[in-house]
Amino acid sequence: MSREWVVVGKGPSGLLSASLLLDAGYNVTVVSHGQGSFPLWSGTLDFYSVDHKLRPVTHPEDHRDVLSRYLSYDQWLSGWDTWRQILAGIGVETQVDVMAANLLSPTATGVLYPRYVVPNWQYACRIPEPVTVVSWHGIADLDLESWTARYQLSSGLEAQARYRPAPGNWSPRWTALHWAGFFDTEVGMDWLMHDLEQALVGTDAQNPLLLPQVIGIRHTEQLLNRLSLALGRKVKEIPLVAPALGGIRIQERWQKFLVRQGVRLLTGEAIRISNDGVWLTDGRVLAGRTVLATGGVLGGGLRVNWDHTVTNTATGETILWSGDPEDLPLLSIARDSSNYDVVGRSSGRWNGDLHGGAGQVLGSVLKWWHSVQQEVSLAK
Amino acid sequence: MLNDDACLKCSLCIAACPIVRVDSAFSGPKALGPEWWRSAVAADFQQTDASVDDCTFCQLCEEACPAQVPVAHLIAQHKDRHRRYRSKIGRLRDFALSHPHWIGRLPVGPDKVPRLFATAFRLSRKADYPKKNRIFRSLHQSVPNREIGLFVDCFNRDYGGETVKAAVWILNQLGYQVQLVPRDAHCCGAAAYASGRLQDAKDIAASTYDALNRTPVSTLLTLNATCDGTIRDEWPRYLGLDSPTTVVMPWTDWIVSHAPQEFWAQVSEKGRQVLVHTTCRGKVAQGEGAMEQLAALTSAIPVPLGIACCGAAGSYAFKAEHEDAAAALGKSAKSALEELCLTPEPESMLVDSGTCALHLHQYTEVSALHPALWLYQRLNKG
Numbered sequence: 001m002s003r004e005w006v007v008v009g010k011g012p013s014g015l016l017s018a019s020l021l022l023d024a025g026y027n028v029t030v031v032s033h034g035q036g037s038f039p040l041w042s043g044t045l046d047f048y049s050v051d052h053k054l055r056p057v058t059h060p061e062d063h064r065d066v067l068s069r070y071l072s073y074d075q076w077l078s079g080w081d082t083w084r085q086i087l088a089g090i091g092v093e094t095q096v097d098v099m100a101a102n103l104l105s106p107t108a109t110g111v112l113y114p115r116y117v118v119p120n121w122q123y124a125c126r127i128p129e130p131v132t133v134v135s136w137h138g139i140a141d142l143d144l145e146s147w148t149a150r151y152q153l154s155s156g157l158e159a160q161a162r163y164r165p166a167p168g169n170w171s172p173r174w175t176a177l178h179w180a181g182f183f184d185t186e187v188g189m190d191w192l193m194h195d196l197e198q199a200l201v202g203t204d205a206q207n208p209l210l211l212p213q214v215i216g217i218r219h220t221e222q223l224l225n226r227l228s229l230a231l232g233r234k235v236k237e238i239p240l241v242a243p244a245l246g247g248i249r250i251q252e253r254w255q256k257f258l259v260r261q262g263v264r265l266l267t268g269e270a271i272r273i274s275n276d277g278v279w280l281t282d283g284r285v286l287a288g289r290t291v292l293a294t295g296g297v298l299g300g301g302l303r304v305n306w307d308h309t310v311t312n313t314a315t316g317e318t319i320l321w322s323g324d325p326e327d328l329p330l331l332s333i334a335r336d337s338s339n340y341d342v343v344g345r346s347s348g349r350w351n352g353d354l355h356g357g358a359g360q361v362l363g364s365v366l367k368w369w370h371s372v373q374q375e376v377s378l379a380k
Numbered sequence: 381m382l383n384d385d386a387c388l389k390c391s392l393c394i395a396a397c398p399i400v401r402v403d404s405a406f407s408g409p410k411a412l413g414p415e416w417w418r419s420a421v422a423a424d425f426q427q428t429d430a431s432v433d434d435c436t437f438c439q440l441c442e443e444a445c446p447a448q449v450p451v452a453h454l455i456a457q458h459k460d461r462h463r464r465y466r467s468k469i470g471r472l473r474d475f476a477l478s479h480p481h482w483i484g485r486l487p488v489g490p491d492k493v494p495r496l497f498a499t500a501f502r503l504s505r506k507a508d509y510p511k512k513n514r515i516f517r518s519l520h521q522s523v524p525n526r527e528i529g530l531f532v533d534c535f536n537r538d539y540g541g542e543t544v545k546a547a548v549w550i551l552n553q554l555g556y557q558v559q560l561v562p563r564d565a566h567c568c569g570a571a572a573y574a575s576g577r578l579q580d581a582k583d584i585a586a587s588t589y590d591a592l593n594r595t596p597v598s599t600l601l602t603l604n605a606t607c608d609g610t611i612r613d614e615w616p617r618y619l620g621l622d623s624p625t626t627v628v629m630p631w632t633d634w635i636v637s638h639a640p641q642e643f644w645a646q647v648s649e650k651g652r653q654v655l656v657h658t659t660c661r662g663k664v665a666q667g668e669g670a671m672e673q674l675a676a677l678t679s680a681i682p683v684p685l686g687i688a689c690c691g692a693a694g695s696y697a698f699k700a701e702h703e704d705a706a707a708a709l710g711k712s713a714k715s716a717l718e719e720l721c722l723t724p725e726p727e728s729m730l731v732d733s734g735t736c737a738l739h740l741h742q743y744t745e746v747s748a749l750h751p752a753l754w755l756y757q758r759l760n761k762g
């Protein structure tokens with residue numbers, strides 16, 4: 001089998017495919033023309049966390065049937081562990097009790113929700129507990145009042161809230177990244193420490209302290225540890241909506257890791273896939289076997305179906321390729337091409353928005369990876 | 381442009397912007413680009429946002445956008461509109477810095493400009509400025525067999541003589557005749573574009589385009605990632621010029637794909653760690669990995685520095701109002717290096733831009749240079 005692989009797309013499924021290939025000793029080139037969807041998620045891995053009546057599922061076993069339609073339950077178990085190990089390899093430690101029971105972690109709106117794999121910076125618990133939440137005026141994405149109300153409703157326990165004034169340099173244009181950039185500086189960290197000392201007066205020291213997901217970009221774990229030591233309680237983040245720092249941190253560490261391991265991370269738009277490799281709009285041709293991980297943020301993008309037709313996921317239009325590259329301005333696949341695989345959101349047969357995008361990523365990448373390994377052992 | 385109005389408000393551009401992380405007063409790409417464009421151009425609302433001038437024009441926002449909104453180019457339009465609010469002296473300075481090929485003609489290098497003078501012209505007092513190091517006269521000769529063209533950009537012509545010499549020497553070793561183009565000092569227009577002087581950018585680029593047509597070559601290799609992206613991608617897309625040659629590509633990529641095994645056998649840097657920084661514009665234009673490949677072909681161990689943008693951004697770091705942002709990014713380069721915990725400390729850092737190399741050297745104290753010069757030095761030891 002070819003030693004050269006080209007992965008199109010650097011969303012979660014592209015990066016995961018690249019990591020698996022790299023581990024197995026292949027030469028990997030990743031090419032994409034845009035950012036993947038990581039900065040849209042908080043970084044937790046969830047899928048089929050709710051049942052068909054949208055009720056939370058506490059044990060993945062309960063979903064054995066649905067999950068087994070895609071991969072065997074054992075494959076899920078090991079795949080899950082692979083995901084966790086890969087994250088650890090890029091420097092993102094997670095809190096897991098693999099496949100035993102879901103952890104509970106609150107959403108951006110305060111609802112406790114079952115999650116499968118949760119990075120260490122994010123608050124998660126096994127059994128609901130009372131919490132203390134501090135936020136600042138100007139973090140528009142976190143409405144503390146409704147957050148605590150929902151937390152209390154979904155957990156049946158108390159959430160103490162402290163709403164604090166924003167720092168002096170705050171402006172209405174600040175996004176989560178501005179906050180995080182501020183806390184990454186010494187000045188910002190001093191301000192935070194001082195502000196939290198005041199905010200916590202009269203709160204229960206037993207409660208974990210929850211802060212919006214803006215505690216730095218590069219050094220989050222160290223910052224949270226420092227806070228925890230200084231304040232004498234557990235300090236964790238709660239997720240916010242996009243741009244979400246959790247996903248941004250994962251994406252950055254992952255890309256950095258891959259480049260360091262010798263993966264080429266190219267910028268370019270793929271327009272044609274053939275047995276020769278991937279053709280980019282600027283004329284470059286990347287030789288190798290291809291994995292299409294072309295996803296699509298917010299439902300947009302292309303879904304390549306198993307029957308070689310392509311669906312524009314924004315319009316729902318199915319594009320049948322006539323054989324003429326002109327007909328498909330975005331991406332075309334040569335009729336005789338047998339040299340590509342499709343993973344991630346592009347892969348169809350799973351509604352990522354309803355049943356968890358990360359599950360789709362993991363499931364489809366694992367399915368592809370098992371078939372590659374089978375091919376290798378057959379060849380031997 | 382086609383996608384000017386295509387923003388989905390997903391915020392991926394903000395996640396990619398290096399300035400948002402170090403400058404709390406910077407409004408960020410979504411607000412300054414597509415949102416401003418919708419109100420200002422589409423709805424004819426004249427207001428501008430002063431923080432627009434703090435954008436480095438690294439284009440990482442634009443590279444990130446899933447809807448292919450030309451985010452950075454909308455921001456450049458915004459800068460252009462904001463021009464009239466700048467002070468006279470600021471405008472004069474921007475005009476001068478937009479014509480780097482003129483500055484290069486001055487008898488002394490910018491490093492010799494007295495710091496006092498710098499304040500008066502609103503130039504940074506913190507930045508290191510480049511030393512004069514002109515290309516060698518003998519290299520100006522045209523060669524009869526015009527096999528390959530090397531684009532001599534404004535920076536390398538006046539301050540990167542050694543880099544140009546090294547790049548030519550290596551191509552000669554590989555049996556190629558090299559034509560240095562254009563014949564005399566020109567600029568691709570990137571400096572003017574980045575400052576929001578769109579008409580100047582067009583004029584400067586058009587004059588360079590004409591100059592390139594006077595000495596036609598079929599393959600044009602570049603030594604600076606910004607010029608590379610500007611000529612290949614932006615000339616046709618934004619500046620109304622077609623591509624001057626069939627192939628425009630970085631010198632490094634070309635060498636990696638064309639030099640034979642015997643060539644690499646002459647150098648062995650076995651076990652030596654070499655830092656690599658692909659500039660922001662290099663990431664946008666071609667991606668990461670070519671300089672790492674080059675280092676690996678000499679058996680060195682390439683270590684990517686792992687930062688998005690160093691803060692130099694052409695003449696950005698030379699402007700007084702950018703001192704803090706440029707220094708903050710420079711310092712994060714330093715802390716990225718410290719986090720790598722490399723022993724022994726690497727002696728060199730490969731960088732695909734002269735101004736970035738200068739800036740990175742200032743903050744990390746590691747000798748930062750173009751891969752051509754690094755390779756030349758390895759091939760000519762002693």
Ligand SMILES: Cc1cc2nc3c(=O)[nH]c(=O)nc-3n(C[C@H](O)[C@H](O)[C@H](O)COP(=O)(O)OP(=O)(O)OC[C@H]3O[C@@H](n4cnc5c(N)ncnc54)[C@H](O)[C@@H]3O)c2cc1C
Nearest residue numbers: 009010011012013032033034037270295296344345357358
């Ligand atoms: C707002 C939002 C929040 C979400 N939150 C969560 C969450 O918390 N947990 C969860 O599990 N899931 C979540 N999801 C779902 C999940 O993000 C997606 O289903 C999943 O990320 C898809 O990943 P992907 O790698 O398949 O595709 P993407 O991440 O979309 O990546 C596609 C890549 O392909 C590139 N590409 C496409 N076409 C080309 C081409 N022609 N040439 C070159 N490159 C190309 C793109 O530039 C991009 O890099 C969320 C989705 C959204 C929209």
Ligand code: SF4
Nearest residue numbers: 387388390391393445
């Ligand atoms: S990345 Fe593109 S679509 Fe998303 S907010 Fe920015 S400009 Fe809009």
Ligand code: SF4
Nearest residue numbers: 397435436438439441
């Ligand atoms: S061009 Fe660079 S500095 Fe300017 S807004 Fe975009 S990402 Fe930020």
